[in-house]
Amino acid sequence: MSNDAYSEGDLRKTGMALKHDREWDYELDRIVDAIEERDATTVGLQFPEGLKRRAPAVADDLRALTEDVTFMISGQPCYGACDLDTFLMRRSDVFVHFGHSPMKESEKIIYVPLFSNVDPFPILEDAVDELQEGEVGLVTTAQHMNRFGEMVDWLEERGYEVQTRRGDERLTHEGQVLGCNYASADLPADQVLYVGGGKFHPLGLAMEHPEKTVVIADPVNNVVTIADTEKFMKQRFGAVHRAMDARTWGVIFCTKIGQGRWEQAEKILSENDDAYLVTMDEVTPDRLRNFDFDAFVNTGCPRITTDDGPRFHKPMLTPGEYEIAVGNKPLEELSFDTFHGTW
Amino acid sequence: MSNDAYSEGDLRKTGMALKHDREWDYELDRIVDAIEERDATTVGLQFPEGLKRRAPAVADDLRALTEDVTFMISGQPCYGACDLDTFLMRRSDVFVHFGHSPMKESEKIIYVPLFSNVDPFPILEDAVDELQEGEVGLVTTAQHMNRFGEMVDWLEERGYEVQTRRGDERLTHEGQVLGCNYASADLPADQVLYVGGGKFHPLGLAMEHPEKTVVIADPVNNVVTIADTEKFMKQRFGAVHRAMDARTWGVIFCTKIGQGRWEQAEKILSENDDAYLVTMDEVTPDRLRNFDFDAFVNTGCPRITTDDGPRFHKPMLTPGEYEIAVGNKPLEELSFDTFHGTW
Known part of the structure; x- marks a missing residue:
């Protein structure tokens, strides 16, 4: 992707661009345990585009916690769970993929989900102004899944009949959407509340469900919009x-x-x-x-x-x-x- | 490589850009023989960037000569022998790499060299004006190797003491240079005549051998220049x-x-x-x-x-x-x- 032509789907325009300098939990202990358990001497680390700049610091922390391990950072483009660096995976004793849910399971791969620590509730306050009373579908992306249950409760407390579902086998979590899969929004409600950064996911969601109103609550850029597919x-x-x-x-x-x-x-x-x-x-x-x-x-x-x-x-x-x-x-x-x- | 920023090494600025609409010998018979011999049902075809536009016609010709074979064209970037599409190779019964000398040998791979049919002798006439009498090293690229012997004879007939050598094991042919290897120019002569298109190879050659005068005879763009590394x-x-x-x-x-x-x-x-x-x-x-x-x-x-x-x-x-x-x-x-x- 060239520098001067960001497209709508470019993660660098989404929450992954880290407008807020969020802290993430890289689950270093889990990684170190796996390294020790497998006597690993080579460890591959793969980050999504928006987090690649954190790679050296994560490698430093891991080096301090281990001995005689070579850490290798994937330089392959990484925009989603599909972008698993299979070359580096084969060459590593332990391979860590940060920021996406599992696409392929393997003994060797550790998936670290990287949940956002941005508070979604202030923007939900704004979002309810755009919602009709009654039924509402709720979906979000992998990095906000850790607050999904709380979001459901929050909406129910405000009188909404919240509908959620786990999509199909491509999706790991209830209520999760991928850029290529919105099956979790296959719900009776005429309106869907999408909580997450960027335009990438909600536009796909609105295209897949043109009969529904899709309200976008973006807690990273702090805006509420209605998806427009025209x-x-x-x-x-x-x-x-x-x-x-x-x-x-x-x-x-x-x-x-x-x-x-x-x-x-x-x-x-x-x-x-x-x-x-x-x-x-x-x-x-x-x-x-x-x-x-x-x-x-x-x-x-x-x-x-x-x-x-x-x-x-x-x-x-x-x-x-x-x-x-x-x-x-x-x-x-x-x-x-x-x-x-x-x- | 973005469209608006071609670099010096970009093959699209070299002979591979097909300024002359040359005909190439794709050695279809050899490919068809291999397909039949191995009962292949999947065949991978990989072309250098400058020849990718010929891929459908080559696939058509092969389809006409075979039955029940799926031809798959590599869409991976291909600028040299290193750019072997190993994924497609693994998925094919027969894999054909056009335009470069072998980098990896395998039962499955057919290398089709694609020699240029451009006549190098008119530009050699011009090039000798830039050469001193006596010793001269001669080098060329893979696609002009088919005329290498004739070029040596032609220069010797004009009184030059022509020096040539096969470089090291990275190089397939006597007198051949790669973009990353100029060992065939490790010759006593103070001047080297490079026959071939583009700036890509001769600039590397001049950088590797700063003590030598490198005369570039480009039969594709029909110009003679002296490499300038400053x-x-x-x-x-x-x-x-x-x-x-x-x-x-x-x-x-x-x-x-x-x-x-x-x-x-x-x-x-x-x-x-x-x-x-x-x-x-x-x-x-x-x-x-x-x-x-x-x-x-x-x-x-x-x-x-x-x-x-x-x-x-x-x-x-x-x-x-x-x-x-x-x-x-x-x-x-x-x-x-x-x-x-x-x-």
């Missing part, structure tokens, strides 16, 4: 329309854990002789620029498609949008692309 | 000077095949408590921006350091330059970083 939908319709003239298609298969939708890619290939499979880990505009396809369909992370879409040199569609562009489905079926179930 | 050296001295104030260091270990200089990285870590190991495959300014180190030392591809150096937000040094910056060596020892031997 600009976003216009962009998506624009991309689909431009792709309708495409003859050749690059079908992107993402090689990251949790992003490989092989059946979708294979189906497109089997039905379209002018479709070509392109495999890659990071899907970026620079990497695709040298390919001479008329359009792309991305079977990997849906947020790359929708959030970074305008930065690609050719139309970049989700698999559902592709079906519309090639005439298999009517334009009215345009919807947000999400990952459900396992991977 | 601007380049100023940049390197500038980076070293800026890094002299650094307290914390990010020590980059590149995970690509052929780029892992673990001993160098480990040595720096063992001697400097303020040095932290960062592992990654692609080393780009974007990926390092979120790390809060005062300076970086790159043990991976030396061309990333020297060619892309000014684009990083903090000084980026070679291991040799690091030794100078921390005071272990005098400034006079600044030299070009190359990879010798095996990997």
Whole structure:
């Protein structure tokens, strides 16, 4: 991602950008225990983008607590649970992934969730002004999960009938959303309260549930907003329309854990002789620029498609949008692309 | 690499950018033979950046010659022999890497060299005007190796005493240079004739051999120039000077095949408590921006350091330059970083 073109989905514009200089609990004791238990001599540490600058201090603390251990910091991009650095994982005796819920379980991996210490209740006070009485769905992101029960209680005390659910098996916690999965908002309520930083998650949530009002309570930037998908939908319709003239298609298969939708890619290939499979880990505009396809369909992370879409040199569609562009489905079926179930 | 900031080492500014629309021999028969011999159902195809746009046509030709084979095109960045897409290789029954000499040998990998069909002799006519009589070293890149013998003969017919050698085990062919290895120019002659496109290789060659005159005969862009390292050296001295104030260091270990200089990285870590190991495959300014180190030392591809150096937000040094910056060596020892031997 280039420095001068932050997109809507860029974590650097979200709570992860650390507007408040929060302290996190890195659970050093748990890591040290694992190191000792396994006689580890190499330990890999992976941080999300917004926390990479904390890596040296965490490594220092761990060095002070251990002996003869080489700590290796992952320099791979990390925006979510999918971005597990499998190379470093293989090369480490113990591998620590900070800030995301588990995507792949392994003896070797320690997931440290990094809960936010920002108090969500002041902004909830503001958010209730935007809510109708009665039923409300409540969702949040991994780093606010530690206060989820309290938030439910807080709303119930104020007379709301709070609805929550654990989404599907892709989600670890009740009420949790991912950038690619909003199954925890599949609730009867007509309104959903999203508590968390940034636009990344709530925009996806609103796209997935266009029939609901999505109220965004952002405790990090201290603002309440209502999700507005109109600009976003216009962009998506624009991309689909431009792709309708495409003859050749690059079908992107993402090689990251949790992003490989092989059946979708294979189906497109089997039905379209002018479709070509392109495999890659990071899907970026620079990497695709040298390919001479008329359009792309991305079977990997849906947020790359929708959030970074305008930065690609050719139309970049989700698999559902592709079906519309090639005439298999009517334009009215345009919807947000999400990952459900396992991977 | 962002679109608006091509660096000196960017292949898109070299012969690989296909100023002449050359035809290449993709050796389809050899590939089809391998597919049949191994009953392959999945075939991976990897092209250098400048040839990625040819990928669909090559896949089409192969599809016409085979049955029930899924062709997968690598979308990973590919600038050299180090950029082997090991993920796609593991997922393919047959894996074809176009345009570079072998970096790793495997039953499964077919290397297709892609020799240039540009005639080098017209530009050699011009180049001899810049050469002194007598001894001359001759070097070229992988894609002109097919005419190397003829070039030697051509120069000898004109009275030159032509010196050539195969470099070290990193190099496949006599007279071949890589962006990171100029051992084939370790010759007694005071002048070296480099035949090939772009600035990428000859600049490294001139840096490695500052005592020699390096004449560049570029048959692709049809120009003859003399390599000038002055601007380049100023940049390197500038980076070293800026890094002299650094307290914390990010020590980059590149995970690509052929780029892992673990001993160098480990040595720096063992001697400097303020040095932290960062592992990654692609080393780009974007990926390092979120790390809060005062300076970086790159043990991976030396061309990333020297060619892309000014684009990083903090000084980026070679291991040799690091030794100078921390005071272990005098400034006079600044030299070009190359990879010798095996990997």
